[in-house]
Amino acid sequence: MKKKFLDQQILLAVRNYSRTRIRLPPPASAKAVIRVSNNVAHLGCPKEGPKPQQLLSLPPFPGHPLPGRKSATAHHVTAISWLKYYFDDIPPPVIQSHFNKGLVQMECIDSTNSSRSHKGQPLSMIKINHNEVMEVGARIYVPVSVAESRIPKRFDVIPSGTLCPNADEIEYLQRLVKYKDSAILVLNKPPKLPIKGNMPVHNSMDALAAAALSYDYDEGPKLVHRLDRETSGLLLMGRTEDSISQLHWLFSGVKKGKSMSKGWNDACAKTYQRYWALVIGCPEEKEGLICAPLTKVLLDDGKTERVILGNNYGLETSQEAITEYRVLGPMINGCSWIELRPHTCRKHQLRVHCAEALGTPIVGDYRYGWFIHNRWKQMPRVDFEPKTGKPYKMRRPEGLDVQKGSVLSKVPLLHLHCRELVIPNIAKFLQLLRNKDTENESGPDLLRFVAAMPSHMKISWNLMSSYLV
Numbered sequence: 001m002k003k004k005f006l007d008q009q010i011l012l013a014v015r016n017y018s019r020t021r022i023r024l025p026p027p028a029s030a031k032a033v034i035r036v037s038n039n040v041a042h043l044g045c046p047k048e049g050p051k052p053q054q055l056l057s058l059p060p061f062p063g064h065p066l067p068g069r070k071s072a073t074a075h076h077v078t079a080i081s082w083l084k085y086y087f088d089d090i091p092p093p094v095i096q097s098h099f100n101k102g103l104v105q106m107e108c109i110d111s112t113n114s115s116r117s118h119k120g121q122p123l124s125m126i127k128i129n130h131n132e133v134m135e136v137g138a139r140i141y142v143p144v145s146v147a148e149s150r151i152p153k154r155f156d157v158i159p160s161g162t163l164c165p166n167a168d169e170i171e172y173l174q175r176l177v178k179y180k181d182s183a184i185l186v187l188n189k190p191p192k193l194p195i196k197g198n199m200p201v202h203n204s205m206d207a208l209a210a211a212a213l214s215y216d217y218d219e220g221p222k223l224v225h226r227l228d229r230e231t232s233g234l235l236l237m238g239r240t241e242d243s244i245s246q247l248h249w250l251f252s253g254v255k256k257g258k259s260m261s262k263g264w265n266d267a268c269a270k271t272y273q274r275y276w277a278l279v280i281g282c283p284e285e286k287e288g289l290i291c292a293p294l295t296k297v298l299l300d301d302g303k304t305e306r307v308i309l310g311n312n313y314g315l316e317t318s319q320e321a322i323t324e325y326r327v328l329g330p331m332i333n334g335c336s337w338i339e340l341r342p343h344t345c346r347k348h349q350l351r352v353h354c355a356e357a358l359g360t361p362i363v364g365d366y367r368y369g370w371f372i373h374n375r376w377k378q379m380p381r382v383d384f385e386p387k388t389g390k391p392y393k394m395r396r397p398e399g400l401d402v403q404k405g406s407v408l409s410k411v412p413l414l415h416l417h418c419r420e421l422v423i424p425n426i427a428k429f430l431q432l433l434r435n436k437d438t439e440n441e442s443g444p445d446l447l448r449f450v451a452a453m454p455s456h457m458k459i460s461w462n463l464m465s466s467y468l469v
Contacts, residue, residue, distance in 0.1 A: 054329050055141040063136030067422045067446035080130035088450035099130040105141045144465035170212040183243035183427035185221045188451040189235040195226045225251040232454045233418025243426045267424035275340040278415035279360035282336040287326040292357045293318035294346050307348040309356050321346045323353045332464045364414035406459035413456045421449045
């Protein structure tokens with residue numbers, strides 16, 4: 001009788017507390033907390049905090065006046081001015097919001113003037129305000145969301161390409177123009193648009209520019225440097241014979257003598273281009289200088305021309321080629337964003353240096369990275385956060401089904417974009433030369449241009465960077 005009574009009490013307790021379950025406590029190393037989910041209580045580990053965002057590294061602060069910014073001096077440049085300068089194509093309110101949220105950080109520089117930690121150890125960083133004064137060599141880190149951009153509904157288009165463009169094609173080409181003065185023309189070239197035409201190619205940039213971008217001049221602008229057909233970004237053209245001659249001299253890479261004046265020579269010394277590229281893999285060193293000469297070889301009985309590293313074959317006809325590179329952030333899904341600054345102007349220099357010197361070919365470069373592309377699987381996995389060792393958490397962005405040559409495509413387009421260009425103010429110096437007025441020069445006068453990435457690279461950027469939380 002007593003045993004029957006105890007069984008009834010146990011059955012009653014089970015019925016009353018059937019909706020409450022107690023799980024085994026977690027290991028002693030983790031502090032247990034009580035959680036309730038769907039009216040079920042259990043012991044578990046505390047909820048993890050937000051995962052760290054992927055950080056984008058800016059170049060070290062140069063310590064000299066910023067090109068194109070007359071008001072800023074080398075001795076008083078604030079952090080927000082440096083970010084607005086570097087991200088010239090980003091709306092200022094977006095940059096200000098990152099400061100307001102405390103998302104902008106700076107490396108801590110110790111007494112030895114070295115902010116780099118030992119290999120494998122995280123960097124020591126502090127949050128900074130927008131009015132922080134930049135010091136020479138200071139390096140800022142911001143979340144990649146600062147460079148996040150919307151994808152236009154109408155993707156990049158290419159003119160139908162006749163030697164006599166119609167009104168729509170002329171309007172399209174004029175929308176590509178970012179800057180125009182009496183001496184030069186700067187355009188943001190879309191991908192897949194050839195630069196130099198031949199008999200079977202009519203929609204080349206030089207032919208279209210001559211027909212649609214002459215404006216009030218008798219002749220159209222002329223090319224002074226080139227971009228590959230698949231490469232996008234800033235393209236510079238000269239409008240007069242004098243400007244074309246000076247720009248050819250500037251981009252020739254062989255500057256034996258000086259010309260014009262000291263101000264012109266100083267401005268030429270500060271001329272540079274910066275490219276952004278998405279590469280497969282990640283370079284071993286986060287930044288460095290590639291000094292690898294290049295040479296051209298003929299394949300298929302002279303039908304195909306290919307650029308290779310000259311050192312590997314000991315060829316005497318090799319040309320000097322120097323590229324400065326910097327990794328922008330950690331590797332995500334097997335790919336990395338890097339910044340390239342060529343010091344010489346050689347054909348396919350950046351593509352060969354990335355593929356053969358660094359061992360990380362550019363996404364979409366099947367000419368120099370076909371072997372790795374055959375083994376590469378797009379979006380194979382989610383990489384781990386380098387500081388904590390925990391995997392990134394990815395949320396699905398809108399429009400993932402839209403590929404248009406992005407990293408999601410089975411055959412992605414080339415992910416190489418000429419993003420930044422700094423050149424002398426050709427029109428000013430030519431005017432001073434005509435007037436023979438060199439005493440009134442106030443120092444080097446530079447022009448700086450920044451071009452937004454094309455749609456296929458924006459999709460890849462948003463997917464692989466900004467949507468990591």
